[in-house]
Amino acid sequence: MEKLLIPAILFAACWAKPEDLSGKVFVFSKETDNAHVKLLTSRDNFDSATVCLKFLTDLTRMYGLFSLSTASHSNAFLLFNPDDRNTIEMAITSTSIHFRSLLFPENTWHNICATWNSNNGVAQLWVDGKPSVRRFVDTRSIIGEPITIIGQEQDSYGGSFDKQQSFIGMISDIHMWDHVVPPSEIKRYAGGQNFKPGNVFNWRALEYEVTGRVFVEDETAVM
Template sequence: MFFRFFTDLKRDYGLFSLATRAHINDFLLFTMQSQSVIRMHARDALADFQGHSLPVNTWHSLCGTWSSANGVAQLWVNGMPSSRRFTHSGQSISGTPMTILGQEQDTYGGGFDAQQSFVGMISDVHMWDQVLSPCEIRRYTNNLNFIPGNVFNWRALDFQIAGQVLVENKQDECKNLKG
């Protein structure tokens, strides 16, 4: 799972929540700003990744990897790897997924807490059914040519909007500005 985000929030918030009927936190990424922790759930097992500063008003890239075979989870924040943690192993995600950006699901497709909602911008969401190599993660982080996600591909995403959401095309960077 890989994406970019931008916010000015200084409180805890959910970024990505994938639930199935069997597992509310089948794959979840949640920031705990007050503790400099990013929490990852895989099949309802959690791993806390400590010491990740996410300065406000800055774009961040976040990659969460998890192998169902051995249960190893790892975060990459702005291209820098975390230590690895063991979570749940032996079962891959199965069932009909419900995926929510910017909010944690406390029930399948609902049970939202407004105090944990993300306010900001999310872009370039990709998810694969395998753990990416460090080289591929760096390619994504550095905006180089990378293989789009085979589970979620931001460029071909079918989605529904709920609440106050603005969808806009990616703006080209200004080149050769004079002034």
């Protein structure tokens, strides 16, 4: 038995090796209640955070963009479009706020960054390099081991997906930091310039698992 276990352990270690996804995109091609990408990290317990990603979709219904849950909060850090093309719902420890009057034309690449600081509970969105108002959401820290899902919205810790909330389109350049990234760095991200990558999730060294019909393709092949 020991001789059989060693190769399995080595295979798992190799499979979990971070992958540079520069120039790549996740393609979510079908409405489904199971296809998703799980982002892997050893980090937990966040007092502040910034999440950035780029996406393209033609959906006019609700859909999730970024879903981080913990055992105590299914919406520990959530970015969600609630059936309104000009609104993004942001949730921290299951407390939600809505950023309105945003512009998301269909079939157009957009980038979005969300910042939050538990010291004052204030959150802010940046859409295509333009900042929103700053709004209070929650001062409670995100505590516990996170499960982070792209392509679905978690209604329970790691599951309870609804296909009517599934994302269809493409997502790329996902980064997450355990602090509030300064505006100068967010503008560099939005402008496609060099920036300091995320220390929680880093698109240039990403550990992830794919479930269902999600594909990793060259960005040039889908533009």
